[in-house]
Amino acid sequence: MNGSIKLVSVLGIPVEINATWLIAFVGISFYLSVVIFPDFISTWSIFQYWLAGTITTLLLFISVLAHELGHSIVALGQGLRVQGIVLLIFGGVSKIQGEASRPRNEFFIAFSGPAISFAIGIVFTIWWFSFLPISEDQVTPLHGVILYTGRMNLIVAVFNLIPAFPMDGGRVLRSIVWGVTGDPNRATNFAYAVGRYVFYVFIGYGAWQIINGDFGGGIWIIAIASFLMSSGKNEVRGRRAAQAMGSSPPDSSSSDSMDQLSFDVGRATRPMPPMFEAGWSVEQVTYQGLPANPLTSIPVGRQGELIGFILKQDLDNIPIHKRVSVTVGELMDSGSLRVISTHEPARSALQQMDGQRVNQLVVMEEDFVVGMVTRQDIVETLIEFRSANESAGSSDCGTPV
Ligand SMILES: [Zn+2]
Secondary structure: OOOEEEEEEEOOEEEEEEHHHHHHHHHHHHHHHHHHHHHHOOOOOHHHHHHHHHHHHHHHHHHHHHHHHHHHHHHHHOOOEEEEEEEEOOEEEEEEEOOOOOHHHHHHHHHHHHHHHHHHHHHHHHHHHHHOOOOHHHOOHHHHHHHHHHHHHHHHHHHHOOOOOOOHHHHHHHHHHHHHHOOHHHHHHHHHHHHHHHHHHHHHHHHHHHHOOOHHHHHHHHHHHHHHHHHHHHHHHHHHHHHHHOOOOOOOOOOOOHHHHHOEHHHHOEOOOOOEEOOOEHHHHHHHOOOOOOOOEEEEEEOOEEEEEEEHHHHHOOOHHHOOOOEHHHHOEHHHOOEEEOOOEHHHHHHHHHHHOOOEEEEEEOOEEEEEEEHHHHHHHHHHHHHOOOOOOOOEEOOOO
């Protein structure tokens, strides 16, 4: 990422710090040292406030890193690749390549970050309770650091579980909707829509704070909400574009041969070829020019609406003297119009074609036809994936904190 420097490598995952993170570091240290700690305790020296403020910020930074490592390690465990972790002004982003292959996998990737934050929060909070100073002058900066590190981790855990995509909670929500409906795209749309409403509420709340005089707090909330909203939009757009082009990578977690057919049908889909009108005679369409391969599926429509398919060989089989009178519609089997969702695995498409004795399926995205798929298309895509397995491009799966 621009303006980032590599800091360390943890478990082979490069950790970068973005220049904007320094702003957050200074801002949070300042806020803790000048506002929060003096509010919490009145007996420390200025040096002690700044010491506690700076160390707490540093621990918060390490905690955010641990949170991101949580996401990354679970993703690695699922066979996904992790490009790195970037720490920036609003927290961290784990750059995970590829997509979880199952709702459950996505759930664990999304949930692992908040789970780490929650665990750190609990440990520090219990640590604080083990001291539980009775009077104010017993409270040292160390106590302050422990209490606030615990508290901020709990806040990070709870905040991130707000079901607003692309936050962790939004991804958890997406995985649940995916699991229930079986449709990852519908799940993305749903989680994205919910997220937008949540961010509007954030922005409204920020504006309300500004009106009430808390300019800094209001701007901060609006900035975070806008940042998350635009990164959510970018991610959803990226996913849609990848799908439309059929260019998303195969699930990198799938390595055995059966699993190689787990890629989305969408990836093997090709645009619908021009349709023949059902009322046209065989002779008419022969003049239009026919594909060479007798097993090519040709879509048939009535007034522009797709009603089924014929094979080129169906046309070839009609004796020449009948070609003027026989129409395409008569040759077509009305049972040949079968549909499949673009997100079904290729394996299901093959099973469906066998079970329904058809040579092709119409591929649908929600209510729209995106194209068609044949056995040949699936086999070709599989071969392509095998050869391009290592070099497949992918989209970042950013997980802000
Ligand atoms: Zn996270």
